[in-house]
Amino acid sequence: MALPLVSKMTGNANDAVVEYYHDDVVRFLVMCSLVWAVLAMTAGVYVAAELIWPGLGFDHPWLSFGRLRALHTNGIIFGFGVSALMATAFYSVQRTCHVPLALPKLAWFTGVAWQFGVLAGGLSLLAGMNGGKEYAELEWPFDIVIALLWVYFGLVFFTTIARRKIKPIYVSNWFYGGLIIVIAMLHIVNSLAMPATWFKSYSAFPGAQDAIVQWWYGHNAVGFLLTGGFLGMMYYFLPKHADRPIWSYRLSIVAFWAFTYSYIWAGPHHLHYNSIPDWVQNLGMGMSLILLAPSWATMVNGIMTVSSAWEKLRTDPALKFIVLSLAFYGLATFEGPMMAIKSVNVVSHFTDWTIGHVHSGALGWNAMITFGTFYFLVPRLVGGKLYSVRMANAHFWMALAGTMLYVLAMWGAGVSQGLLWLSLDQIGELSFSFKDIMASMVPYYLLRLVAGLIFLAGAVMMTYNLAMTIKGRPTVKVRPPEVTAYRVDS
Amino acid sequence: MRTTIQSWLFFRLLTKPSVVFVELSETRPSPYSVFFRFIFWLALIPPVFAYIGAANFGWHLGAAEPLFMSNEELIAISIAYFIALLFGFISTAMIAQWMAATYGARHSLGIHFAVVTIVAAPLAVGSIVHLYPHVFVNVLVLIPTLIWSMYLLYRGLPIVLKIGPERGMLMASSLIGWLLVAAVSLLGLSVGLWGSGIGPSIGV
Amino acid sequence: MNGLQLHKKLEENSALLIFGILFVSAIGGLVQIVPSLFQESLSTPTPNTRDYSPVELLGRDIYVREGCSVCHSQQIRPLLAEIERYGPYSQAGEFVYDRPFLWGSKRTGPDLHRIGGKYSDIWHRVHLINPRDVVPNSIMPSYPWLVDRDANAAEDIQARLRALQRLGHPYDDETIEAAPVAVQGVKEIDALIAYLQMLGTGHDASALDAHGAGH
Numbered sequence: 001m002a003l004p005l006v007s008k009m010t011g012n013a014n015d016a017v018v019e020y021y022h023d024d025v026v027r028f029l030v031m032c033s034l035v036w037a038v039l040a041m042t043a044g045v046y047v048a049a050e051l052i053w054p055g056l057g058f059d060h061p062w063l064s065f066g067r068l069r070a071l072h073t074n075g076i077i078f079g080f081g082v083s084a085l086m087a088t089a090f091y092s093v094q095r096t097c098h099v100p101l102a103l104p105k106l107a108w109f110t111g112v113a114w115q116f117g118v119l120a121g122g123l124s125l126l127a128g129m130n131g132g133k134e135y136a137e138l139e140w141p142f143d144i145v146i147a148l149l150w151v152y153f154g155l156v157f158f159t160t161i162a163r164r165k166i167k168p169i170y171v172s173n174w175f176y177g178g179l180i181i182v183i184a185m186l187h188i189v190n191s192l193a194m195p196a197t198w199f200k201s202y203s204a205f206p207g208a209q210d211a212i213v214q215w216w217y218g219h220n221a222v223g224f225l226l227t228g229g230f231l232g233m234m235y236y237f238l239p240k241h242a243d244r245p246i247w248s249y250r251l252s253i254v255a256f257w258a259f260t261y262s263y264i265w266a267g268p269h270h271l272h273y274n275s276i277p278d279w280v281q282n283l284g285m286g287m288s289l290i291l292l293a294p295s296w297a298t299m300v301n302g303i304m305t306v307s308s309a310w311e312k313l314r315t316d317p318a319l320k321f322i323v324l325s326l327a328f329y330g331l332a333t334f335e336g337p338m339m340a341i342k343s344v345n346v347v348s349h350f351t352d353w354t355i356g357h358v359h360s361g362a363l364g365w366n367a368m369i370t371f372g373t374f375y376f377l378v379p380r381l382v383g384g385k386l387y388s389v390r391m392a393n394a395h396f397w398m399a400l401a402g403t404m405l406y407v408l409a410m411w412g413a414g415v416s417q418g419l420l421w422l423s424l425d426q427i428g429e430l431s432f433s434f435k436d437i438m439a440s441m442v443p444y445y446l447l448r449l450v451a452g453l454i455f456l457a458g459a460v461m462m463t464y465n466l467a468m469t470i471k472g473r474p475t476v477k478v479r480p481p482e483v484t485a486y487r488v489d490s
Numbered sequence: 491m492r493t494t495i496q497s498w499l500f501f502r503l504l505t506k507p508s509v510v511f512v513e514l515s516e517t518r519p520s521p522y523s524v525f526f527r528f529i530f531w532l533a534l535i536p537p538v539f540a541y542i543g544a545a546n547f548g549w550h551l552g553a554a555e556p557l558f559m560s561n562e563e564l565i566a567i568s569i570a571y572f573i574a575l576l577f578g579f580i581s582t583a584m585i586a587q588w589m590a591a592t593y594g595a596r597h598s599l600g601i602h603f604a605v606v607t608i609v610a611a612p613l614a615v616g617s618i619v620h621l622y623p624h625v626f627v628n629v630l631v632l633i634p635t636l637i638w639s640m641y642l643l644y645r646g647l648p649i650v651l652k653i654g655p656e657r658g659m660l661m662a663s664s665l666i667g668w669l670l671v672a673a674v675s676l677l678g679l680s681v682g683l684w685g686s687g688i689g690p691s692i693g694v
Numbered sequence: 695m696n697g698l699q700l701h702k703k704l705e706e707n708s709a710l711l712i713f714g715i716l717f718v719s720a721i722g723g724l725v726q727i728v729p730s731l732f733q734e735s736l737s738t739p740t741p742n743t744r745d746y747s748p749v750e751l752l753g754r755d756i757y758v759r760e761g762c763s764v765c766h767s768q769q770i771r772p773l774l775a776e777i778e779r780y781g782p783y784s785q786a787g788e789f790v791y792d793r794p795f796l797w798g799s800k801r802t803g804p805d806l807h808r809i810g811g812k813y814s815d816i817w818h819r820v821h822l823i824n825p826r827d828v829v830p831n832s833i834m835p836s837y838p839w840l841v842d843r844d845a846n847a848a849e850d851i852q853a854r855l856r857a858l859q860r861l862g863h864p865y866d867d868e869t870i871e872a873a874p875v876a877v878q879g880v881k882e883i884d885a886l887i888a889y890l891q892m893l894g895t896g897h898d899a900s901a902l903d904a905h906g907a908g909h
Contacts, residue, residue: 059838065764066760181712185719196850196854200755207736265722283726307593327670328667330668343682404640419557423775424692424693431555693773
C-alpha cells in the first residue's frame with residue numbers, strides 16, 4: 001500500500017481556514033529525547049566507571065551505583081525512548097491518517113508533563129524512593145502520574161486515528177497502538193501496591209508471584225516499548241525514506257499478530273531455575289523460541305523494503321543507521337530466544353552476558369533506529385539541510401564501534417563469569433572463589449567503559465548537529481493533502 | 491578476466507588493501523581454488539593454535555587458576571571449532587552471494603569466497619594469539635584485528651563486487667547482521683554444550 | 695472468514711483494533727499469572743519462614759532503597775556448583791513475606807540469600823562502611839551514611855507495618871503498637887545488618903532432596 005503523500009503549502013491565501021499538521025510538539029519531543037539520551041547515557045558511562053573505580057561514588061548517596069543505575073535505565077527507557085516514540089507517533093499518525101493531531105493541547109500537555117515526570121522521577125530515585133522492581137522502580141505517586149499521562153497519550157493518538165481520512169489504519173499505527181495499550185496494561189498490573197506513606201509502598205504480590213508478575217512486565221516492556229514501539233517507527237520511516245511501500249503487507253499483518261500474541265508468554269525465561277513452577281519456566285522457554293519467527297519476519301520485511309529499491313536509494317546517514325539498526329535487531333532477537341534455552345541460560349543467567357544482550361538491543365537497535373529517524377526527520381521538520389553530513393557519518397562509525405565493543409566486552413565477561421562460577425575441579429569442589437572472578441572482570445569493564453564513551457561522544461555530536469540544524473528555523477507548516485492518496489471502499 | 495588469484499595477493503592486505511581490492515575486482519576465481527588455497531587453511535589456524543595453547547597453558551578466563559581439560563575433550567572442541575569456522579565462512583559467502591542479487595552485485599560464488607577471505611584473513615591470522623589462551627590477551631589482540639576486518643569489509647566489498655559505495659555500505663551492514671548472529675550462535679552452542687555436560691566440568 | 699478478512703475489519707475500525715490488541719496480548723499473561731496466584735506451593739511459607747520484625751523490615755526497605763538487588767541476587771538455583779558456593783537452593787515458600795521480591799537478575803556481587811549468620815555483625819558493619827577494608831578488590835560502593843541516620847527517622851514504621859497487615863501479613867496490633875519503641879535508637883546500618891543476618895534462615899531442610907540438587 002502506498003504511503004500518503006505530503007504536500008507542502010506556502011503562502012496559501014486560505015491560511016485562516018486551513019488546518020496544518022501539529023509538528024511543533026514533535027520538534028519539542030525530539031529535542032527532549034536528545035537531551036535525555038545525553039543525560040542518561042552519561043549516567044550509564046558513570047556507573048560503568050564506578051564498577052572499575054568504586055571511589056567515584058564519593059561516599060555520597062546520590063552518586064551510589066544502586067541509585068544511579070536506576071536513573072540510567074529509567075532515563076533511557078522513559079526519557080530518551082518514550083519521548084522519541086511519542087514524537088514519531090505524533091508525526092506519523094498525522095501523515096498516515098491525513099489529519100492534524102486531534103486534541104493538540106492535550107498532546108502538548110502530555111509531552112511537557114512527561115518530561116517533568118521523568119525529571120522528578122529520576123530525582124526521586126536518587127533520593128532513595130525506589131520500589132525495588134527492575135525497570136519499574138518509581139514509587140506509587142509517580143506510577144499514577146505515568147498511568148494518567150499514558151492514557152492522555154492514547155487519547156491523542158486514538159482520537160487522531162478515529163478522525164482519519166483514510167479507511168485502513170496503516171501498519172506503523174498498529175505497533176504504536178500496541179505500545180500504548182499493552183504498556184498501560186503491564187504498568188497498571190505490575191505497579192499495584194499498598195501505599196504505606198507518600199514515598200513507600202509494598203507490592204500487591206508477594207515473593208514468587210511478584211517475580212512472575214514483574215518479569216511479565218519487565219520482558220514485555222522490552223517487547224512492546226523497545227521492540228514493538230520502535231518497529232512502529234521503522235514501519236513508517238523506513239518505507240518513507242526508501243520511497244517505497246513496505247515489501248509485504250501480508251507479512252506485516254501475520255508478523256504483527258504473531259508478535260503481539262507470543263511475546264507476552266516469554267517473560268518466565270528471566271526466572272529459569274528460580275523458585276517458580278517448572279511448567280511456567282518451560283512454557284516461557286518454548287514461547288521464547290517461537291517468538292523468533294515473528295521478530296525476524298518483521299526484520300525481513302524491513303530489509304527487503306530497502307533492498308528492493310536500491311536503484312532509487314540516496315544513501316545518507318539516516319538510512320545507514322536504519323539499516324545497521326536492523327542488523328542489530330536481528331542479533332538481539334536471535335540472541336534472546338537462544339539465551340532463553342535452559343542449557344544456555346544456566347550459564348548466562350546473572351552474568352554480564354545479559355547486560356551485553358540488553359545493550360545490543362538498546363544501543364544497536366533502539367538508539368540507532370532513533371538516530372537514523374532523527375537525522376531524517378529533523379531537517380524535514382524545519383525545511384533545512386542537516387547542519388553537517390560529515391559529522392553524521394562520523395557518528396555512524398562511532399555508534400557501530402561503540403556497540404560492537406560493548407557487546408564483545410560483555411560476551412567475554414559474561415561467558416567467563418558463567419563458566420568460572422560453575423566450574424568444579426576433579427574432586428568436585430569449586431575451582432574459583434567469587435572474589436577472584438569478580439576481580440578479573442576489570443579489563444572487560446574497562447573495555448565496556450571505552451565503548452560507552454565512544455557511543456556517548458557520538459550521541460553528543462548528533463545532539464549538537466541537530467541543534468544547529470534546528471537553530472533559528474521555524475517549524476515548516478505542512479498541510480494534509482486534499483486528495484487522499486489511497487482509499488479503500490468497503 | 492583471470493581465474494586464479496596469486497597467493498601473495500592476500501598477504502598484501504595489510505600494506506595495500508586497495509590494490510588487492512582492484513585486482514580482485516578484475517578476477518573471476520573459481521570457488522574451489524579459493525576454498526582449498528585460502529579458506530581451508532585460514533579456518534585451520536584458530537583451532538590448531540587454540541589446541542596447542544589450551545593443552546599447554548589451560549584456559550585463563552581471568553581468575554587465578556587456569557582451566558584444564560582432557561586431551562580428548564580438547565581435540566573434540568578443536569574439531570568442532572574448525573567445523574564451525576568452515577560453516578561460518580561458507581555460509582557467509584553463500585549469504586553474500588544471495589544478497590548480491592538484491593544489491594546488483596557480482597554473482598559468482600568464487601568472488602564471494604574471495605570477499606570472505608579478505609574479511610576473515612586478519613582475524614584468522616590474529617587468532618595465533620590463541621597460543622596463549624588468556625581471554626583478555628585474546629580480546630586485546632582480536633579487537634584491533636576485528637576493526638581491521640570490518641574496515642576491509644566496508645572498503646573492499648563495493649570495489650570487489652563492483653557496486654556503488656552506497657549500496658556496498660548497505661550490503662556490508664546486512665552482512666554484519668548475519669556475522670553477529672553467527673558469532674552469537676557459536677557462543678550459544680558452546681555454552682549449551684557445557685551446560686549439557688560436554689566440555690569443561692561445570693556443576694549444573 | 696479467513697485471517698486476512700478478519701484483519702481487514704480490525705484495520706478499518708479503531709475500536710476493534712484496540713480491543714483486538716488487548717485481547718490477543720492478554721492471553722499469555724492470564725494463563726501464566728492467574729494460576730500462579732492460586733498455587734498454594736507459592737504462597738505457603740516454609741515452617742521456618744516468619745514475618746520480618748520491625749527492625750528487619752526497616753533494614754529490608756533500606757536494601758531496596760539503595761538498590762542492593764541490582765548487584766546481589768537472592769536466589770540460589772538448584773545447581774551443584776551454586777549449592778556448594780552459597781548453600782541450600784531457594785524455595786518459593788521462603789519468599790512469601792517478600793514485597794517486592796528481591797531475587798535480582800545480575801550477580802556483580804555474590805548471591806545473598808544464605809548470607810544470614812555467615813559473617814559477624816561487626817564484619818558487616820566494617821564492610822558496609824568501606825567494603826575494601828575487608829575485601830581488598832571489592833568494587834562495592836561504600837555506605838557511610840547508614841551509620842548516623844535513624845532507621846525510623848520518618849517515624850513511619852507503624853504505617854509500613856499496617857500496610858503489610860492490610861496485605862495479609864500476620865502482624866498483630868500489639869506488635870504494631872510496640873514497633874516505634876522496638877526500633878527506637880536503631881541506626882540504618884543496624885537495621886540493614888539485622889535484615890542480612892536473618893536472610894535465608896527460613897529454608898526447610900526436609901523438603902530438599904538428599905543431594906540438594908534439582909537436576
